[in-house]
Amino acid sequence: MFAALSMTMGFLSWVAASPAAATSTSSSATTVTADTTTASVRPSADLSLFRPGNIIADQPFFDSASMTEAQIDSFLRQKVARCQSGYVCLKDFRQATTTRPADAYCSGYSGEGSESAARIVYKVARACGINPQVLLVMLEKEQGLITHTWPSDWRYTIAMGQGCPDTAACDTRYYGFFNQVYGAARQLQIYIEGRYFTYYAPGRTWNIRYHPNASCGTSPVYVENKATSALYYYTPYQPNAAALRAGYGEGDSCSSYGNRNFYQLFTDWFGSTQGKQSAVVQAAGRPEVYLISNGTKHHITSYDDLLVLQSRLGRISSVSTRYVDDLPTGKAAGRYVHDPRSGTLYLLEGDGTKHRFASVEQVALFGYPFESFVNLESRLIDAFSTGAEVGPFIRSGNAPEVFAIESGARRHIYDGSAWQWATRNTPGYVATMRTDAAQALPAGATLFAPNTLVRGASSGDVLLVTPTEPLIHIPSFELAAEFGATTYRVVPDEALARNTVAPSSLTLGVTCGSKRYLAVGGTLMPVGADTGGLASTALSDAQCAAWRTSASTMTAPLFVQPQGSGDVFTVEGGKLRHVRTYEQLMSLNGPRPLALIRWSRGTADFIGRGAPLLAEKSVVQFRGTPEVYQFSGGQLHHVQSYATLVSLGNGQVPRIETLDSAFLQSYPMGTPIG
Numbered sequence: 001m002f003a004a005l006s007m008t009m010g011f012l013s014w015v016a017a018s019p020a021a022a023t024s025t026s027s028s029a030t031t032v033t034a035d036t037t038t039a040s041v042r043p044s045a046d047l048s049l050f051r052p053g054n055i056i057a058d059q060p061f062f063d064s065a066s067m068t069e070a071q072i073d074s075f076l077r078q079k080v081a082r083c084q085s086g087y088v089c090l091k092d093f094r095q096a097t098t099t100r101p102a103d104a105y106c107s108g109y110s111g112e113g114s115e116s117a118a119r120i121v122y123k124v125a126r127a128c129g130i131n132p133q134v135l136l137v138m139l140e141k142e143q144g145l146i147t148h149t150w151p152s153d154w155r156y157t158i159a160m161g162q163g164c165p166d167t168a169a170c171d172t173r174y175y176g177f178f179n180q181v182y183g184a185a186r187q188l189q190i191y192i193e194g195r196y197f198t199y200y201a202p203g204r205t206w207n208i209r210y211h212p213n214a215s216c217g218t219s220p221v222y223v224e225n226k227a228t229s230a231l232y233y234y235t236p237y238q239p240n241a242a243a244l245r246a247g248y249g250e251g252d253s254c255s256s257y258g259n260r261n262f263y264q265l266f267t268d269w270f271g272s273t274q275g276k277q278s279a280v281v282q283a284a285g286r287p288e289v290y291l292i293s294n295g296t297k298h299h300i301t302s303y304d305d306l307l308v309l310q311s312r313l314g315r316i317s318s319v320s321t322r323y324v325d326d327l328p329t330g331k332a333a334g335r336y337v338h339d340p341r342s343g344t345l346y347l348l349e350g351d352g353t354k355h356r357f358a359s360v361e362q363v364a365l366f367g368y369p370f371e372s373f374v375n376l377e378s379r380l381i382d383a384f385s386t387g388a389e390v391g392p393f394i395r396s397g398n399a400p401e402v403f404a405i406e407s408g409a410r411r412h413i414y415d416g417s418a419w420q421w422a423t424r425n426t427p428g429y430v431a432t433m434r435t436d437a438a439q440a441l442p443a444g445a446t447l448f449a450p451n452t453l454v455r456g457a458s459s460g461d462v463l464l465v466t467p468t469e470p471l472i473h474i475p476s477f478e479l480a481a482e483f484g485a486t487t488y489r490v491v492p493d494e495a496l497a498r499n500t501v502a503p504s505s506l507t508l509g510v511t512c513g514s515k516r517y518l519a520v521g522g523t524l525m526p527v528g529a530d531t532g533g534l535a536s537t538a539l540s541d542a543q544c545a546a547w548r549t550s551a552s553t554m555t556a557p558l559f560v561q562p563q564g565s566g567d568v569f570t571v572e573g574g575k576l577r578h579v580r581t582y583e584q585l586m587s588l589n590g591p592r593p594l595a596l597i598r599w600s601r602g603t604a605d606f607i608g609r610g611a612p613l614l615a616e617k618s619v620v621q622f623r624g625t626p627e628v629y630q631f632s633g634g635q636l637h638h639v640q641s642y643a644t645l646v647s648l649g650n651g652q653v654p655r656i657e658t659l660d661s662a663f664l665q666s667y668p669m670g671t672p673i674g
Helices: 021-022 069-079 117-128 130-141 153-157 179-194 226-234 241-246 258-270 303-313 321-326 362-367 416-422 437-441 475-481 582-588 601-607 642-648 663-666
Strands: 205-210 218-223 282-283 291-293 296-299 317-321 335-339 344-348 354-357 391-394 403-406 407-410 431-433 450-456 472-475 487-491 503-506 509-512 515-518 523-526 537-539 567-570 577-579 620-621 628-634 635-639 654-661
Touching: 069 117, 069 130, 117 130, 117 179, 130 179, 130 258, 153 179, 179 226, 218 226, 226 258, 282 303, 282 321, 291 303, 303 642, 362 437, 407 537, 475 515, 475 601, 577 601, 620 663, 635 642, 654 663
Parallel strands: 282 317, 391 431, 450 487, 472 503, 509 537, 620 654
Antiparallel strands: 205 218, 282 291, 291 296, 335 344, 344 354, 391 403, 403 407, 509 515, 515 523, 567 577, 620 628, 628 635
């Protein structure tokens, strides 16, 4: 049985002919013409690329999911717009089918009372693991049924040439359209199994005839794969040079056409026989590039968009002009696409990822009219891996600068540290925005990392960055360091052109919302209402958000011990007053645990020194003046004579401490001493 079946072939050739010519007997040496072919099949495949050892690769041959039933039906209707009166064309053909049990070659078939040709092809392809495109091509090459507008019943009876060897009559057991399609698909799997058929086995060289007439000769062919082997079992001849030169026409008396026509039809209708055709195609000799999705072509108008689509959909496939022309035209294709299964709108990126748009407003912000998306079929949208949602970060086209979108404006993220801050709570995905859409957004203030010090190139003002505007002028680097701000950058003037600056300078004390703090060594120390007269800058909680805060609160009087110093000061009147004895310190501190603020010496110098705290009964003199005073009861008392001074020292001149003359006015004056 298998040997007889292996010789099935129709060897159709498509050239212009009268209807009478189309009724001629088919054989390997003659041609039969379907009258509609010149309109439905246009020769565009490059037959110089025909390889007798690899007519079609295994991957496309066995791709049983290449077309849905609806796509097959649409394909048939595209090929025949209108059938001649009195005939039933394949697009409208229906037949009752029988149930076939599963076996080693097909998974079985569930028969129905009436099924369309498209449904039969679809179900057989799935059951037997053969690409439905292969079955459609075989229906055309054997009996011209895809493009015929007045097919006789006989064409359906032997639709695939199954059981019809060139050298004998057809086997009636295989009559009928369903029997032909199912039987042929199953037979292809029998061939591929390699159990009963070994004389065209892949991986070996075989002398393959050009024609049933042995005198036409043979040539050695290295059969590369199973699919090509199966085609030779089905149609055991290779085209000669004359057949290849003729395209769809006739060659010479030694020409055969079955495998030539298979290659040419598949290429013209479905693209390359050497692998899964890219969804990105270009017709030979034309500049336009299209994305093919759901049987519709979408013009790719931007080179950047083309690169994005190719990142996952493959390089451009060269296809026939007929293939492109037969497809309906859809919207222009770009990065804005839609998954109809979930209703999700995505932005595609050049790294092969897709990113969900979170809102209609976001789509508009990116410059896409809402309805301009292209519906991608599942295999295309699934080719792109899913990334983070479209968020606040964008770049304009391929430009390297990254921006954050805030309140409808784009803020340039100045450097890496600014980027780390901006993305601290996000995945950090930067969406590619169309250049025109990005330029339409107003430019906002430059985004710097908080606690960075910046200065415009032509300015002397050093400014501290907080998480929100405005920038704040700092009076000294020492003070900035107490806030932890030690990174300093000189930036172009234009980088600060849109940033605002607070009217007042930063102070060591800040009020964040309703809480008071002092900046100490990079940390905000909470303090009570009394800050010893130190000034406080009012800031929002958002402005203070980048600074660390301590858990413990300090209350007045505040004590300061500058780093590297053994002296302790208390803060009064916004100045540091030296606490000169341990007894004074303990008296001022009271029963609470002693806490010392450790400002840098530079910060202490910036605050400035006030008059030192004097011990009771101490004797002082102010530089540049002759008067001597005794400090008593919180007041200075002028010692009016030398004798009095000696008496204060119990018969000796007491130790006289010299103070800066500026401090004289800091102490209240009491009654002079005799």
